Amino acid sequence: MTTTAPVPPIEAATTALRVVNPQGAPRRRRRHTPQTIALTTLLWIYAAISIVPLLTMVGNSFRSHFEIASDPWPIPRNPTFDNYIRAWTEADFAGYAVNSVLITVLSVLISTAVSLPAAYALARWKFRGRGAFEGLFISGLLIPFMLAILPMFYMMDFFGLIDDKLSLILIYSANGIPFTIFILVAFFRNLPKELEEAAMIDGASHVTVFWRIMLPLVRPAIATVMIFRFVPIWNDFLMPLVML
Incomplete structure (x- = not known):
């Protein structure tokens, strides 16, 4: 009885790569049509226009008030960190930054x-009322956030959380649940059921x-929803103004 020696993973991957794309095989090149050239040019112009205000803000942050008033170009001739220090x-920027991060x-x-x-249960388990629960979560996306400011203010006032950071944490957390569940349910449903069945057979x-x-x-879906929730919370001004 003869046995064949196992093929090392690197050699196996190299062999598979040669089969898929043998040496000498011509590679397709992208065709630059007039439409793609025009679209690419417009996108670069738009990107350049969009980045000008940001560069102006960064450049002026290293300039004094006199230099900003006398020279319109946002190029610091004598860079200074006085604006950041002030x-x-x-302005107690450190306290504001800590509050925002927290x-x-x-x-x-x-x-x-x-x-x-919650998204895992809605996507993978079959139980009575699953559609109603999913619809209840998704209906949270239909309620405008600004429309609920007054009820939320009275609710936080009832619990004594006005001028307390905990009020914002609770409001933002509850407001982000419908969107997060909506995205995660779609990802969980695309996973093969054989993974669960194999794990359950093994006693998991x-x-x-x-x-x-x-x-x-x-994990890609988790990173997506965290980024999509981080940005609007970080940029929000009205809700902290009302609650704090």
């Missing part, structure tokens, strides 16, 4: 942690399947 010391990070983490098991529990198998597979 903003950090006189509220944003905790809100994103809480909404994601709550939405992950539902918690193990969710934590060890499903979560690593939906």
Whole structure:
């Protein structure tokens, strides 16, 4: 009885690559049509126009007030950090930055942690009323956030959370759950059921399947929803103005 020696992974991958794309095979080149050239040119022009205000802001931040008033070009001739020092010391920018980081990070983490098991249950489990629960979560996307400011203000006032960062954390976390569940359910449903079945046959529990198998597979979706929730919370001004 003879046995064949196992092929090393690197050699096997190299052999497969040669089969798919043998040496000497011609490679397709992208054709630059007039339409693609015109579209690319317009996109570059738009990108250049969009980045000019940002570069102007950054350049002027290193200039004095006299230099900004006398020279319109945002190129610092004598760069200085006085503006940053004044903003950090006189305007208490450090306290504002800490508040923004704390509220944003905790809100994103809480909404994601709550939405992950809920989205997994809605996408992978079959139970009575699943469609109603999913519709209830999705209906949260139909309610304008600004329309609920007054009810949320009275609710936070009832619990004594006005002028408290916890009020913003709770509001942002609850507001992000419908969108997060909507995205995660779509990702969970695209995963093959054979992974769960194989794990359950090996004796894995539902918690193990969710934590060890499903979560690593939906990491792109988790990163997506966290970014999409981080940006609007970080940029929001009206809700902190009302609650704090």
